[in-house]
Amino acid sequence: MAAIDATDADSAIPAGCFSWRWREEQLVLLPDRGIWREASRDLLVADLHLGKAEVFQAFGIPVPSDEDRGTLQRLKQICITFNPDRLIILGDLIHGRQGLTPRLMHDLATLSERLGTNVLLVGGNHDRDLQMPVLPRTTAFRLGELWLSHEPEEGPDKAELLNVCGHIHPAVTLRHGADRLRLPCFAFDKLEQRMLIPAFGELTGGHDCGHRYRKWLVAEGTIVPWLTPEPQPKKRRQAR
Template identity: 35%
Template sequence: MPTTTAAASLADERALEGEFALAGARVVLDPAGALWWPSERALIVADLHLEKGSAFAARGVPLPPYDTRATLALLERIVARWMPRTLIALGDSFHDRGGAGRLGTAERESLAGLARGRDMVWIAGNHDPEPMPGIGGLHAGELSIGPLTLRHEPAAGSPEGEIAGHFHPVARLVLRGRSLRRRCFATDGARLVMPALGAYAGGLNIRDAALAGLFAGNYEAHVVGAARTYRIAHHVCLPDR
């Protein structure tokens, strides 16, 4: 395990690979679907939708009950990559208000490990508007740090410096005759909508009116890939059929 200073140095080196300017702040779009803010040593994720599988099972829809485990494992890898001082989840961290109560022992230990030695901030979402019992951390409706405001659902108008989730943007592309649909960041350089990190979260096409209407003019998809993000103009992406 690297020291805190060594880990910070490694994170700074990685940041050079994916820098992006958002409302004047230097941030990094992580190819796993998270956002790293180097100056604040803050890692931002959105829409984990933990315990979505168990929520569907309770309604008679059988889904494999491994989504929480898979989502937390991904988040652990991202945290290990950046070693943040603060970890911020932008709402809908749980799929419903009873989600925290359905967590297994291993999943609770994973959450405790993620919070150990750092500040953990839970932003309220429409699926989890109130603090979840027994998970610790700080809870807020939204959070403003320097030029950026972090919230779950994008606000009306075009507020500069907003980072939000809620819409789970995805981009549809055709490459070498194959149709691909991938999670993406949606941004015009002034505000940004995060992709969903949850294993069962699903997604909304970046060309959908609900997403397109958030941006005053041209905007881009930063499509997540195995090792990097790919910057693509919105009009190159295809609408869903």
Template identity: 40%
Template structure:
């Protein structure tokens, strides 16, 4: 299978081509799938607070992950934080769904512990955990954006936490899209939240700041503020 054909190739760092998928990144050189901010159990957390949210958001999220694993056949999966939303949301159905994914995949799964995960790591699942950023070739993987002093020259920080989105204004209304957000100095790529029910933070686009939006028809690249119609 041509793993490059599964998504959209971008070259943000010489020698480390990336393939942008729907809300995730594949790194062919390391056979690694990267994603962040899955927030499993968020719907259940809201339900406990009396807010009616459909539970199928977890299945929708995990089906996307399974589909991408089928596409690119990763040997490694790195989750860059916030796999779970809260301890309250770790109900039996959520635990079973994630345990089933882990048992079904042949990839080695590593979770970089995010701020939401710190309160939701009981039970411990059959995967690796890291409290610190992880180096993968010239990539530095972290949950929150890494400080510039931690990033060696000619390296790229790939992180999550922010849930970047952009608004595009049409003739009638505006649409909000999750995006990959590339800051050129320091070199950083912030991943969109992988979960289907996560919210988002609008990011600014301009000199040294580029947004990539994956669409069914191709890849949209925004390196200047969108014009309003």
């Protein structure tokens, strides 16, 4: 099996990013929670969950409706920065049927034009209610040595491919005394040959990654390599 190794970000990519190599694949981890693949000029993001606020509102949960504006503006800015030939969304572009307002439907219908690039959606479990022929959709597929999917899965040749996926919303909780801070992260599982992408959407939660993952935190506009401290065994109280 070919060695896996990571390299520090270099001057060819914007500040705050992190350049990482898996075999012959050079991937750039972005603080905007995406991955840039220069070889094909593809930009990979996952889990926008557009319309999630409206889904909550439909069930009587009062949340503001402007998160989609922030998500789409960040997506536009990252496309301006990298000028990709294609944006690949690894599932869960929308959150649910109740969130498909006329405004969101218009935003989706004009998404490629607004971003200035081709858009391809790898259908996720939340995208079943999205019926838009103008937005190309596919199932999981191979790109170079990558297997792109929404949920974690094995490609047709697991030993040769790195699975890049969303769905999990990986995060890390930092602890210092009574303080807690949860940050999204990229997470690499060496055993499964899998890279998890953090959720791109504004109104998304996160799931803590265990010790088996190598992690890169998304913090204050930069990518920070992170080694989760090993859990300390609880000290047994001595009988007195």
